[in-house]
Structures are given as C-alpha cells and as structure tokens.
Amino acid sequence: MIAEHLERTAAKFPDSIALIDGETRISYLELTRRVTAFAQYLKQDLAVAPGAAVGFFLPNCWEFVVGFFAVAKIGAVCMPFNTRWRASELESYIRQIPISAVLTSQQLREPWDRLSEMIPPERVLVVDEPAVANAFTHESSGQTDPPGHRPLATGIALQLTTSGSTGRPRVAARTQRAMLAGATNVGQALEVRAKQRFAAVVPFYHASGFGNSMFVPLLHGATVIIMKQFDPRGFANLVRSHKIQVLLVSPFILRLVAGQDLDADVFCSVETCLSSGAPTPPALTKQWQDRFGIRVRQLYGSSETGTISIETADSPIRTGAAGTLVPEVEVKVLDNEGAEKALNEVGEILIRSPSLMSTDSGMPGYLDESGLNARVFTNGYFRTGDLGMLDDDHNLVIVGRKTRVINLGGTKVDPAEVEAAIEKLPGVRQCRVMGVMDRRQSEIIKAVIAVDDEHARSRQAVVEHCRQLLAEHKIPRVIDFVDDIPVDVTGKQLITWGAN
C-alpha cells in the first residue's frame, strides 16, 4: 500500500528528484527501482517475512529512505532506533520486540557487534559496505516485483520507540493505512506540492522527522534534501544552496542558527518553517521573524498520535501555542474526573486520529502493553499526558505536562530509567530524576541523589557510572547531593512556562 503509493507518485513525476543526499541525487523513478531491488534482497536473500521488524540504526541518509519503503513493500516493519543509544539500551528494546535484521553504517555498527547473540552478524546490514550497497542498485532477478502477497493496509509499517516514566521502554506502531492517512492530512494542512524542496535535518528516528520531513513530502512528489548531521552553518548553507522551501526544525536548531552571524536573506527561499519536538519559546520565534522574516510555526504531535496540530503563519505569537488541528484529528480536554473542560480551561489533552498507534491486533495502543493501554486510552482517545486547552479560536495551547517524562528537545527520556541506573551505584541510597528548564528555556536533566557513603558523593562517580548504562544524553547535567530526598522534590512544577 505504501510502496504502491510511492510508485503512483513516481509514475506521475518519474524524472523529478526525490532525494538529495550530499552528491547523491535520486529521481522518483530511480527511487522506486532501488526500493524494488532492496525489497527483493530483504525477501529473497534474507528471508525477512511479512510482519517481521527490521531495525534502522542509521543517520538520515538515502539508504534509510529506500530501506523504509522496501520494508513496507514486503509487508515488514521499519523500527528506527535512536543512534545515540548504547548496546544495553538497544538490547532492552529488541528483547521486547525481536528484530529480523538491522540496517546500520560502518560508523555506527559497534553496538551491534556486541549484540551478536541476539542479532547474528549476517543480519547486521551495513549499508556502506559493498555487499549491502550493491543490493540497493542490483536487482537479483529480472522480476520487477518480489513474488508474494501484497502487504495489508492493516499491517504494521512503522514501530517508533518512545519513553514513558515507568522504567520500561514502549513501542508505538502504525499501520500502513494509518501512516498514509496521517501523511495525507498533514500534506493537506501544509499544502505540500510536487517538487517543493524540503530539508530533512531532524533525525528520522523521531516521529516528526520521519513523517514531516521525509514521508509526507515523498508521497506528494516533493524533493527531500537530507542533512546527515546538523551544524548551524552547514544548515544555513544547505538551505541557501538548495533553495529550501520547507524547513522542519526544533527549538534547539532555531536557537543555534539564530546565534550565527548570517545575512538576513539566507533563508529567503523558505515558505514554511515548522518547529517540533518541544515548545518554541516566543522570544525565539520573534527573533527569527525579526532577523530572517520567517514566522516559525509550532508543530505539535507525538510518536503515539502522529502530527496533531500546526500553527498558522498569521496567528499571534504566544507561549505554548500549538496551532490548529490537522484534518481528521479530534481533541478532548478533560479534567481528572474525565469531564470535558470549556474553552480556555486547562485539562489533559486527549487525541483521536487516523494516524494513531495500534497494536498488532488492530486495537489502539502500544505494542504488548495491555495493562498500560487500558490506562492511556479513554473511549478511543489517547491521553497525551500534556496539559493544555483550546482557546477561543479552537487552537491548542499547551501549558505543561502531567507525567514525569523528560523532553530533551524532542527526545523523550524516562526519569525512572535514569534513577534506576544511578541507584545501582554503590553508596547511593535513593535518587530522583526530573526535567528542569535552563535559562535558554531548554529542558535538561537534573538528578537529586541521597548518598549513604561519602565516596558516592561525587559528580565524577555518578557520571562515569551512568556512562556504563545510559546514552550520553541521558546523563544528568545538574547533579545535587543531599542527605535525604525532600518529599516535595518534583521537576515539572519547576517548569514555569505558559499557564495563564
């Protein structure tokens, strides 16, 4: 279904450029050829079965894109992993959801060498090694389509990893149909056109980067210009040299770019600039407007729901503004008892949408989490854990969060996972981990640690210990040692943005 959709797009615009990745330019016709070739390789050489998950441990690159559509073509499931994770973190996911193979690169393959008992070396597909690289371009038989049945619309196509606050990883899956419905609705909201030029800089392992900067444009015949690794000057050069029209960024990217000495017209080709992952501080939005003449528009969504809402370019700049609902998305704002709140009253945001995650039996919910799913859904609406309201114009405004999940610019971190890691350090009695705002209005991780043994009262000891168990970004920046954890220690309440 997804692959067929791409083929229809390619039939309309065969010679249009689909992907630009450094020196590599791939037309729509060529993209579908590579997808077919790689699908054959996965199916015939590696016997990847329909419904099997294939891990993606790659930076943004054309091989990721071809790999995704090839996996969808054979009815298998793309499961992107955060490339910053260590072997132990990857292991916790693949124990829960086994993968049939993994795509990675020479630079990133190291953790997989350590997981060879769970995923044998011949199923670690290093895309920049010749054996695998050839599989993208050489069809292994004269057939244009791999034999076998077509993937079902209700089959799962994408499994996104996400963090709660319970110490257990979660997987949000989307069917082929849900992905196409979500992409169609976002395409409509953004009025995506064929040949429009999108920059893909937010990692594809983020729901927003994957959907809004890659999947949506490719289904509409647009051109995706890939940036493997963000840096602010390289980004400005990319936008200028490729005359990018649609930017999907994060507040982090906006802030670093705004900190550069750049000409006011660097971004003159940009028609749409979307910021996702975390709330964009109004001062930053104003800075972009003043310096570059660009109205940054907030995009709000999640791995669980897909894109929920997008600010319009003419709406007033306001703290927490999350914009107008994209077509077919429904929202409820509920109080703790489940009663609906009036306009301008704060409650928990619940979402129903055609792009909502679903289990392999087709019910809404995380994979393999029946107990949890009963709690996070109310009448088919997903409880986002975000607190907010609808304003007079029925635009969403987010004012805070109900759960303890820490949001590092779009990467969710489970405080319970960090607490459990720190509590394994000898001499630590108890630990509380939370998100706090730094003075740039970025969320960072803070740990409050009660120690029994003075040897553990050491930042160095905690950091080195964390490094053994956690990805670098999960290591707390602010570390406080105390004799006892205060009973009222909480993170969210320290975050003072928004609420009226």
Added chain:
Amino acid sequence: MKTTSIETTNIKTMNMETTRDDVLARVRRVLIDSLSLNIEEDDLRYSESLDQVMGLDSLAVLEFTTALEKEFGIMIEHEKLELSLLRDLPALARYIQSVAAAPPASDTPA
C-alpha cells in the same frame, strides 16, 4: 559541501596578548554556562577529562562549540572536530588559540 559562502561579519578579534591561562579559564566558563552544569568553576580541574563530569552527546557538543565560537569570535569546523580534543580542556584551549591566530577560513576559497 561549500562551507565558505556564509560570510561571518563582526568577528571579534582575539587579543593576541591573551594568555593561555585566560583562554583556559574562559573555555571552562563557557562549558559550564552553555551546558548549564551545576559545577563551581574552581571545582572543575583542567586536568579532568570532560567525560568525567558530563555526558558528551552530539547536541551537547554543538551547544558547547557554538558557544565557544561566540565567546572567541572564531569558526570551528564541526565536521573536523575530534571528540578527544573536546574532552581535554588544555588541548581545546590551545586549539582555540591556533584557530584565532590563523586567518579566517571564509577568506580562503573552497
């Protein structure tokens, strides 16, 4: 990729009289400020590897290096920067001095 087409203007020229110790102290302050670490400056010894005091993920590296660029009015080539250099404050301070002493990269053709 062309990296030279974005001109930087208003680059503060670093005082060549600046001693290495000054640079080192400024690097340390920029580190603590840019990453919001709750460490007193005097508690962060120059001999300490940054690995020992913080997580150095790619976003933290960008945050730190762009703050260094601003502080010293220099340009750091992100692609060429070795992580090992970042971990070592004295080596980093020497690198910054050498970059500041060299003619601006934007004057040389790609």
